[in-house]
Amino acid sequence: DQQVKQNSPSLSVQEGRISILNCDYTNSMFDYFLWYKKYPAEGPTFLISISSIKDKNEDGRFTVFLNKSAKHLSLHIVPSQPGDSAVYFCAASRNNAGNMLTFGGGTRLMVKP
Amino acid sequence: KAGVTQTPRYLIKTRGQQVTLSCSPISGHRSVSWYQQTPGQGLQFLFEYFSETQRNKGNFPGRFSGRQFSNSRSEMNVSTLELGDSALYLCASHDANSGNTIYFGEGSWLTVV
Secondary structure, three states, rough: OEEEEEOOOOOEOOOOOOOEEEEEEEOOOOEEEEEEEEEEOOOOEEEEEEEEEOOOEOOOEEEEEEEEEOOOEEEEOOOOOHOOOOEEEEEOOOOOOOOEEEEOOOEEEEOOO | OOOOEEEEEEEEEEEOOOOOEEEOOOOOOOOOEEEEOOOOOOOEEEEEEEEEEEEEEEEOOOOOOEEOOOOEEEEEEEEOOOHHHHHHEEEEEEEHHHOOEEEEEEEEEEEOO
């Protein structure tokens, strides 16, 4: 049972435009969500996170939106840059589960110059 | 300060052998967790250690084990290696006093032949 899903395996956008990456979850016990960026054969790099008590968190060009009723979160990157091209993973955790992250399958973002 | 350090970065082992991977967390971080990334299964949680005690364990066979030392450094061991164990093994560290963000190392790329 895949508790965190990223239904789009890939996304292609033009430089300067908005990139929107989506993530759905099924476990209502998740209360903290994170987005990571990853290059091949490297570890994930933390981008931004959001607690379930919020519906939006913004950090520079990155904004994460959380819709708890829909069990859906999204990452917006504005404006997109070629250096943003990577695989993006969303992850979820439960407060009483230590630091166990459940990851989605990832979305490969390609930003074209 | 230094990030999460994993050694070795790359290694090749033969089926049936065993392997030990090492992880040094960010200074001051007491929680260390391990993840496996494969093309077919994505990023999956292996186990988490806090103050030398295993706090959570993922759904992996007993061939996968780990430990944490008093200085928070951690090792994971895989015995009787199988071809399917070929993967990127990622270590992550966390400090509860710094919020819920989990930081990853560069990973150890294991190939089993």
